[in-house]
Amino acid sequence: MTRKRIQKIVIAGGGTAGWMVAAGLSRTLGKTLDIKLVESDEIGTVGVGEATIPTLVTFHRLLEINEQEFMAATQGTFKLGIGFENWRGLNQNYIHSFGTTGKDHWTAGFQHFWLKGRERNLASDYGDYCVELKAAEQNRFAHLPRGGMNYAFHIDAGLYAKFLRRYSEGYGAKRIEGKIVNVLTHDDTGFIKAIRLDSGAEIEGDLFIDCTGFRALLIGQTLREPYEDWSHWLPCDSAVALQTESVGEAVPYTRSIARDAGWQWRIPLQHRVGNGMVYCSRYISDEQAKQTLLANVEGPVRTEARVIKFKPGQRRQTWLKNCVAVGLASGFIEPLESTSIHLIGRSIIRLLQMFPSEGVSQADIEEFNRQTVAEIEHIRDFIVLHYHVTDRQDTPFWNACRTMDIPASLRHRIELFRETGRVFRTTNELFAENSWVQVMLGQGITPKQYHQVADLMSDAELSRFLEGIKSQVESTVRQLPSHHAYVEQYCKANS
Structure with missing residues (x-):
């Protein structure tokens, strides 16, 4: 099959993944593409991915989606983080917030100054130096100037798909009702040629996006791309x-x-x-x-x-031939850190940045898959961290998690933080240093040392530094309205 200019896009499956793809492609390239989405009202979606992370705010800004309209349409509320209860031990709780804690020095993160402060009895809880965390604890919220509050959303996933459908159709995407009964491929290349519906209709395309959920009708059942099972690290199924x-x-x-x-x-x-x-x-x-x-x-x-x-894991390739798997068809970790919708958005942005206008190229496929694997493995390690680093010994499940083997990449991160207080990260990772610090401290890892730069401050200077941050956080949070009151006036849904 010679390289063919991409003009016809077929999205197999609706739900959150399908309609996010339709929204991204139609808003960005809709004037140059024929975009069809095939879904059946008879086939339900998993539809429980109702918690998101701040990257969805960015995705919506890229598509110029009005936040108030979106939140009213999805019955949405705001989210400042995740409260973890009983994870380290029974009745031991912490919040992994979306905020930045304290102030970093260019040589070392804030945790080093906080660690010295704790050693000298000058510091209070780590979370006391984060606006988002304290606002979450006090059930307060407001948009702050200059992006001063990092937040995400809780949404109704079914309503979100309907909202994105209206949005996508406004930019030319077309929905086709029908069940997929067969996937047709070219004899010579194995590329997908068309999908056949229960009505007998055949929908031809140049590029196919598999959003058929766990069934993975295109990438799995037709192209037979192997699935890498991670259940030895992620035991929940x-x-x-x-x-x-x-x-x-x-x-x-x-x-x-x-x-x-x-x-x-x-x-x-x-x-x-x-x-x-x-x-x-x-x-x-x-x-x-x-x-x-x-x-x-x-x-x-x-x-x-x-x-x-479900089976936790990932397709070895999420782009194969002229098929890109997005959402559950590409793999699934689990919803602990609300990353499913984020990964859908990342796949869409990556596809748009590498869009094969002049035809599918193997170089594009390999780069897309390389970036996808790197991103998903970092997220996997972050999720495994929660299960493995625990003091719980009260049930067989937690004993198994605490004693299980873990990826070498995660073992290195844990040992580095425990020994030095430093966080290892690579470029373009989802979770920032402060996320790793909050969870590792929350799960019970206390570093053995802090960076020497913290010793440049005298006890009096360090006390003023820490107290100044804490006071600013308290002052900011005190001025915020209740979360309920803010939602009522900002984006109240029609009853």
């Missing part, structure tokens, strides 16, 4: 999800509550609460997981508990 009515004001953070064989999420929206439990089926049955979840939700239950099975 199941989730049960349900919705409850709101019985209190929505807090501006996701709750992640560790249970005996996994963890429970609680995601507050304007009109309801998303609940679920991620667990390892080797240690608890589906029915036991349902009962554990039902025993630990607040408010009347609105939906049947739904069990979702």
Whole structure:
């Protein structure tokens, strides 16, 4: 097959992944492309990915999506971080916030000055030096000047897909109703030629985006790209999800509550609460997981508990021939740090930056896959960190997590922080230094030393430095309205 100019894009599958792809491509290249999205009303989506991270704010800005309209349409609330309860040990809690803690020196992060302050009894809790964390604790929120508040959203995933559909169709994307029953390939190259629907219609394309979820109809079932299983590092393989009515004001953070064989999420929206439990089926049955979840939700239950099975891991290649897998078709870690929607957005941005206008090239494919693998492995390590670094010995599940082998890349990061207080990062990693510091401290790692630059400050100077930051944080947070009041006036959804 000779290189053919890309003009026809076929997106297989809707949901969050499909309609985010349609939105990104139609808004950016819609005038030059024929974009079709094929989905069936009869096929449900996983649709529980309701918590996001700040990169979605950037994605929306790139597409010039109005934030107030988006939040009202998705019944959204704001998110300043994730509260981790019982992860280090029973009744030991911390928040991984989206903010910057303290002030760094060019030679060393703030944690080094804080560590010296703790040693000299001059510093309070690490989180006291972060606006986002203290605002989350006090249920406060507002947009601050000059991007002074880092935030994300809690959203209704089903409503988000509908919002993006309206947006995409406004830029020329076309939706086709139908079930995919067959995928046709070229005999000589193996490239995908068309998808056949249950109606008999064949939708031809030059580039196909596989958003068919765990089924991976194109990248997996047709092109047979292998799947790399990470369950030896990420033991949870199941989730049960349900919705409850709101019985209190929505807090501006996701709750992640560790249970005996996994963890429970609680995601507050304007009109309801998303609940679920991620667990390892080797240690608890589906029915036991349902009962554990039902025993630990607040408010009347609105939906049947739904069990979702998954295998944590990643396709070895997410772009193969003329097919790019996005979302669950490309792989799945788990929702602990709300990275699923982020990875969809990153795939879209990467595809747009490397768009094969003059035809698919192997060089583009290899670079796309190289970047994807590097990014997903960094996120994988960050998730594994939460499970492995724990003091919990009270259940077989936590004992297995605490004693399991971990990737060498993560082992290096842990040892480096424990020995020196430094954080190893590479270019373009998702989680910033402060994220690693918050989680490693929260999970119980205390560095043995701090950077020598902190010794250039006398105790009096260090005390003034730390107290000045803490006072500024307290002053800022004190002036913020309640999260509930801000949502009511900024983006209240129609009832």
